[in-house]
Amino acid sequence: MSYKQIKWMILILPTLVVGVWEYVRHRFLMPYISMDLGNVLTPVIVFLISMTLLNQLFKVLEQIQEELNQERAEKISLKEKDQLARELHDGIAQSLFLLSVQIDRAEAKPTTAEGQIDLQEIRKTVHEVNRYARQAITNLRYPVISSEDTYEDSMKSRIVHSAEEASIMNLLIQWTIPDSALNSKQKVELLACIREALMNTTKHAHASVVTIIGEGNEAEWVVSITDNGTGMREDASQLKDRYGLRIMKERAQELGWRVVFPAVAQGTAIEIRKEEQP
Numbered sequence: 628m629s630y631k632q633i634k635w636m637i638l639i640l641p642t643l644v645v646g647v648w649e650y651v652r653h654r655f656l657m658p659y660i661s662m663d664l665g666n667v668l669t670p671v672i673v674f675l676i677s678m679t680l681l682n683q684l685f686k687v688l689e690q691i692q693e694e695l696n697q698e699r700a701e702k703i704s705l706k707e708k709d710q711l712a713r714e715l716h717d718g719i720a721q722s723l724f725l726l727s728v729q730i731d732r733a734e735a736k737p738t739t740a741e742g743q744i745d746l747q748e749i750r751k752t753v754h755e756v757n758r759y760a761r762q763a764i765t766n767l768r769y770p771v772i773s774s775e776d777t778y779e780d781s782m783k784s785r786i787v788h789s790a791e792e793a794s795i796m797n798l799l800i801q802w803t804i805p806d807s808a809l810n811s812k813q814k815v816e817l818l819a820c821i822r823e824a825l826m827n828t829t830k831h832a833h834a835s836v837v838t839i840i841g842e843g844n845e846a847e848w849v850v851s852i853t854d855n856g857t858g859m860r861e862d863a864s865q866l867k868d869r870y871g872l873r874i875m876k877e878r879a880q881e882l883g884w885r886v887v888f889p890a891v892a893q894g895t896a897i898e899i900r901k902e903e904q905p
Contacts, residue, residue: 630691633684640680641673648672727753781806785818786839793825799838808845816882817850817899820875824852824897827872832856832895847903853896 628636652665660668730750734743783802790798809817821839828834834856841850876886885900 628683628687630684630687633680633687637677637680637684641676644676645669645673782809782814782818782841786821789818789822790825790837790839793822793829795825795829795834795837797836799836800840802839802841804841804843804848804850805845808843808848813882816878820878820886820899821850821852823872823875828852828854828856828895832858834894843901848901850899851896852898853891854894856894858891858893858895 648669652660656665727750730746730753734746734750738746782804783800786800786802787798806814825837828837832854834854837852837854839850839852841848843849872886879886879899883901885902887898887900889896889898
């Protein structure tokens with residue numbers, strides 16, 4: 628029952644029940660119930676009805692209060708995240724951009740071949756760190772994904788949006804993992820892993836088609852990201868300069884997931900797995 632329904636029942640029902648009780652008592656029960664006993668039963672009946680309705684009212688009020696507290700906590704969290712994102716953008720991201728400009732100027736000056744190689748390695752590292760700083764800013768500014776979100780806020784919709792950000796035009800997606808299988812933190816971390824895989828397909832694999840398949844239930848699931856790009860010549864998990872893949876594995880391991888790189892005939896395949904605990 629709603630708050631308004633309970634309110635009107637508290638106002639009307641006790642009076643109505645007392646009236647019916649008094650009529651029945653005087654009309655039919657006088658031979659069986661004495662006047663004194665009837666006078667005692669009347670407030671008892673009113674008390675029981677009032678307590679029943681008030682109990683329902685208190686439950687509704689407690690639920691409303693809990694929702695207000697949760698909304699207040701989410702607003703505070705979003706405000707803190709937005710402030711942290713601004714600090715990252717104004718501090719680390721801009722400093723990395725300035726460092727990249729200084730590297731460009733250093734490369735323009737005459738240096739030895741070995742010095743050029745060192746500068747290229749520094750540039751690569753700066754670009755990687757800059758990308759992860761911007762990814763962290765994006766993660767902070769993303770609203771929390773809840774189990775009651777509509778399609779526009781679902782995991783499938785977020786993945787499609789991430790593919791658009793990574794300039795992937797041909798995306799094939801099959802997603803059957805229920806949103807209830809992941810809590811808010813797991814959704815954010817899984818989305819970050821998928822976003823990293825999509826960035827790799829455009830930056831390293833130069834793929835034209837990417838396929839994402841998510842299958843499973845709350846106990847176990849697997850997310851597979853495959854592309855038709857150039858593939859990797861070495862074991863991706865052993866590449867020391869693939870910072871993104873290392874961070875992806877660390878994210879997954881913190882949540883008890885596994886990241887594997889199955890062999891495919893063409894392109895690259897990455898699987899993120901949650902396995903049922905024995």
